[in-house]
Ligand SMILES: Nc1ncnc2c1ncn2[C@@H]1O[C@H](COP(=O)(O)OP(=O)(O)OP(=O)(O)O)[C@@H](O)[C@H]1O
């Protein structure tokens with residue numbers, strides 16, 4: 339099954355045969371990459387009829403009296419389906435997923451509960467409360483499987499005493515728009531929550547906990563992914579206070595949030611559980627899919643197609659349009675000097691760029707990255723540059739990303755489309771959908787950030 343619905347059209351959009359070949363190759367590699375981080379397969383491959391496999395050891399399911407399943411995230415519904423298909427003896431399960439996606443998966447033992455994303459809603463709180471109810475009855479003879487994926491912070495939330503849902507929603511809105519990065523945002527979230535920053539593991543103790551995690555954060559930091567519900571938290575109330583101060587949020591933050599963080603700083607609320615806390619002796623946190631796995635799957639495809647391929651890691655950050663321009667420069671260097679590789683060659687990387695949105699247009703960081711490359715790559719034959727969000731939704735658009743080649747600029751100008759105008763208005767989706775170069779997948783139900791690549795034909 340191809341995730342990229344318009345792969346053939348995107349390929350045929352290349353004016354020369356070399357452009358077509360380059361386009362097809364990069365798109366095939368992205369398709370395989372998304373398949374490699376499919377949430378169902380990523381979980382199912384870790385479970386046999388009686389064990390959950392970690393690297394060099396396994397957790398025997400027969401050791402436990404009862405098995406419970408909880409969790410939250412955009413991919414957690416399909417993860418739950420894999421658990422239910424593999425494990426007979428599930429006593430009870432409750433997993434929060436984005437509203438409407440609960441209908442996409444048919445489960446009989448695990449309850450998929452619609453919740454709010456990117457801002458928490460009533461469902462986020464009701465679901466978290468049910469998970470805490472389940473944990474209150476799990477004891478040392480039982481196993482709790484926790485299914486965690488991107489979006490989990492908003493989808494599963496149970497705030498500290500005195501914080502209303504309205505306050506929580508306002509806090510998330512202010513944080514997401516503040517310019518703080520996800521580690522800073524989740525530092526605050528962890529310190530006003532009863533289920534984040536290792537507190538879900540605290541609630542599960544003394545039951546055995548195995549968390550299966552799909553990472554949507556650069557470097558896969560366990561205490562940041564979905565705000566680390568079962569991971570030791572390295573951040574403190576003081577850190578949370580500093581985030582509010584650094585982004586001038588103190589005056590605008592609801593008073594109930596300020597009060598909790600101040601109480602924590604002054605020691606009136608216990609800190610989140612830290613590394614070394616005995617509760618984590620019962621906890622295994624397992625990354626079952628991440629950006630690096632996807633990038634390496636794409637690398638395998640390009641190598642099998644005969645391209646010498648260089649992977650530039652899975653931790654790329656920076657303003658999207660600048661990264662696009664840099665990729666175009668690398669494509670030009672491969673085409674003209676054979677540096678860092680001689681053609682046929684490919685470069686791949688993963689991560690999460692950012693966009694400073696000032697315009698009123700429609701787009702996303704992947705489409706904006708490719709738009710940033712269009713002028714710089716103009717004139718090069720047999721070159722394709724593409725970027726895709728692995729969750730299938732790039733920003734405010736319906737596209738997952740975009741693709742361009744050395745003739746995209748002349749095609750655009752002949753249609754009266756100037757890249758700089760569309761960059762200025764953050765309107766990358768309009769630009770690429772007009773040219774038929776927007777990559778369409780629909781929601782992929784996984785989320786391991788973005789993939790970017792360059793292919794240069796012989
Ligand atoms: N018109 C636009 N053009 C380019 N980028 C945009 C535009 N509008 C929003 N963005 C960027 O898109 C980002 C959100 O995109 P998106 O929802 O794909 O991210 P995400 O990582 O998939 O989020 P999540 O994992 O929470 O779903 C915003 O942080 C913003 O910077």
Ligand SMILES: O=C(O)[C@H](O)CO
Pocket residue numbers: 487488489490491492520524554555562563564565
């Ligand atoms: O939910 C969250 O906190 C983000 O998706 C990072 O995992």
Ligand SMILES: [Mg+2]
Pocket residue numbers: 727729730731732733
């Ligand atoms: Mg997205």
